[in-house]
Amino acid sequence: MTTAAPHRLVIATRESPLALWQANHVRDRLLALYPGMTVELLGMTTKGDQILDRTLNKIGGKGLFVKELETALSEGRADLAVHSMKDVPMVLPEGFAIGAISEREDPFDAFVSNRYARLADLPEGAVVGTSSLRRESQLRARFPHLTVKPLRGNLGTRLGKLDAGEFDAIILAAAGLKRLGFADRIRETLSAEDSLPAPGQGALGIEILASRDDLKTLLAPLNDAATAACVIAERSLSRRLGGSCQVPLGAFAQDDEGFLRLRGFVANPDGTDIVYAEANGSRAAAHGLGLQVADLLLTEGAAEVLKRLAENAAD
Numbered sequence: 001m002t003t004a005a006p007h008r009l010v011i012a013t014r015e016s017p018l019a020l021w022q023a024n025h026v027r028d029r030l031l032a033l034y035p036g037m038t039v040e041l042l043g044m045t046t047k048g049d050q051i052l053d054r055t056l057n058k059i060g061g062k063g064l065f066v067k068e069l070e071t072a073l074s075e076g077r078a079d080l081a082v083h084s085m086k087d088v089p090m091v092l093p094e095g096f097a098i099g100a101i102s103e104r105e106d107p108f109d110a111f112v113s114n115r116y117a118r119l120a121d122l123p124e125g126a127v128v129g130t131s132s133l134r135r136e137s138q139l140r141a142r143f144p145h146l147t148v149k150p151l152r153g154n155l156g157t158r159l160g161k162l163d164a165g166e167f168d169a170i171i172l173a174a175a176g177l178k179r180l181g182f183a184d185r186i187r188e189t190l191s192a193e194d195s196l197p198a199p200g201q202g203a204l205g206i207e208i209l210a211s212r213d214d215l216k217t218l219l220a221p222l223n224d225a226a227t228a229a230c231v232i233a234e235r236s237l238s239r240r241l242g243g244s245c246q247v248p249l250g251a252f253a254q255d256d257e258g259f260l261r262l263r264g265f266v267a268n269p270d271g272t273d274i275v276y277a278e279a280n281g282s283r284a285a286a287h288g289l290g291l292q293v294a295d296l297l298l299t300e301g302a303a304e305v306l307k308r309l310a311e312n313a314a315d
């Protein structure tokens, strides 16, 4: 069955400033490609946005930010949902698909501080804000003299808490800061060695109903082949290891003219038993590359780390 391209599209989006920026960005790109089209935003508040008092990791994780948007898709109230790929669960519910992954913004973590120019400059006992187990475990492994404290809320809230003096420094995704015009707050971009990024960090994904062949065709020009291959490799690694917010895990691929280098790590939240692995492969073999690096991690110690994390979670 061939379906004509729709003249009007609705994008479901969360209402945080970053989510709105991302949805508007996709709308602008669609309008540039299809000038006659009408593209509207449907703003929604998700459970993940409402619950700010407990650590997200314990109450259901990433899925809380996308579920309401998926409901809007299945009920026909929206055609597309724009997500940070970092927030998309490793396994999509039946009937949903990622229609396109657009070109990646800066994928690295950023060091933000009003007092210190570099992460390595922080003195003994300095307080660093982050609620990401991935960032925390790497900080504790490399800089055990620092104190890590939880930090939640949207980007503006987090910067506000830093400016109010609650922290000596905070770690945020560079992509979010750049998109919202806060690039000047970045004191240091952390290298992959200092803070290996999360699977999908910096990449936008457009989710659709898997049945919407019309949308797949329409979105194809927004897909960036290099970014998509990197994100596929990163997510396949994470999925193999049961990746969720409860596991301190990083996965980061870089594409050099069709050739991927994928690095991954797993650790305990306190930074002990940190295991790194990496491998190279072609863009076309991205999925298998993710499995390969996951298996290297498992044989080099990640299996024990994950087993212990699962036992502690069950307590």
Ligand SMILES: NCc1[nH]cc(CCC(=O)O)c1CC(=O)O
Binding pocket: 084, 085, 086, 087, 171, 172, 173, 174, 175, 176, 200, 201, 202, 203, 204
């Ligand atoms: N965890 C929330 C989240 N999801 C996506 C981004 C930033 C944008 C991106 O990575 O694409 C952020 C903020 C952060 O981690 O600092």
